[in-house]
Amino acid sequence: MRIDVLTLFPEMFEGVFSSSILGKACDKGIVALNTVNFRDYSNNKHNTVDDYPYGGGGGMVLKPEPIFAAVESLPLHQEEGQDPVKPRVILMCPQGETFTQKKAEELSNEQHLVFICGHYEGYDERIRQYLVTDELSIGDYVLTGGELPAMVVIDSVVRLLPGVLGNEMSAVTDSFSTGLLEYPHYTRPAKFRDWEVPEMLLSGHHENVKRWRRKESLFRTLERRPDLLEGRELSKEEKAWVVEWKGRKQEE
Structure with a gap:
């Protein structure tokens, strides 16, 4: 499995991705974990990724251009002799479907997952409409960003992959x-x-x-x-x- 995480704070994932079960899964070649700073895909000289919302209101909204560009730059997962696989693009969002063990089991059958971690007031709606395949929430509360929820979901999914846990019955x-x-x-x-x-x-x-x-x-x-x-x-x-x-x- 390949997992890409779009985030403004890739350093937050360094310890998580290199330690414990996730680190061992990477070392075994069971999963490839990658972070992408979508600020690198900003199309303006100030490298801004957010702007004021149309219609007024408090807070800033993530712009669509850097998010779309970052996702579209990712290499598609491809097994030898097979066609490239389009990823499941997952938006971490308080408005999303509540994450469950059943959802973790579903996602563990995918070959390529992309997580989008937001900040500020929210996302431009076109990201939801035309880019993402899933919106997930880890509970009915609001955090400062999508990084911690993404870590939770990734840990829950990766531990279900064959060969990750020492005892396969543990997950069952x-x-x-x-x-x-x-x-x-x-x-x-x-x-x-x-x-x-x-x-x-x-x-x-x-x-x-x-x-x-x-x-x-x-x-x-x-x-x-x-x-x-x-x-x-x-x-x-x-x-x-x-x-x-x-x-x-x-x-x-």
Whole structure:
């Protein structure tokens, strides 16, 4: 996969792209991460990339020319013997679709992603209309720019690529990947102070452990994110677990 990030602050990505999972993915050749300062594509002598909005109002608006020029300058991703692939061009924006694990899984199947990180009051609307394919938001709040949201999305997508994580099952069992929150984890020692690891996890019975994890995953979701269960078709066993959980809550 190739990922290009259009930003006025490419230095913000240096540590993120060279460290931890992203850095290892680059070293393995699984992903190529690249930043582009779209100020370099300004068409005026002052290298400005923003201007006052037509109709008045506060703030400045990013101009279309440097954004379009920067995206159109990018080399298209091309596998040997195949036609060039047009990238998904993603605008990081508070007005965009809320980013989810499902969206991360969708984007992880692409070969070329381009992220546009804005600043100031907003974007010239023609960028939205004629250039981008997706608008994404990481939550209902506003940041000073699109760099941090882009980092979040990129990390979430890259970790799903084959060969990036040491254990391929890690991504499969993540919270939200199954539609539920992930079950509790424990490691050594089996007893820490007066707190012991659940006996089931020490039993060595893989099927029972699997069932315990499914049950705890459902309980955790009921406790913390019941909205995730809306419209979900529960099995007979899961319905019984819901009744058990409600009984416990009444006793508390």
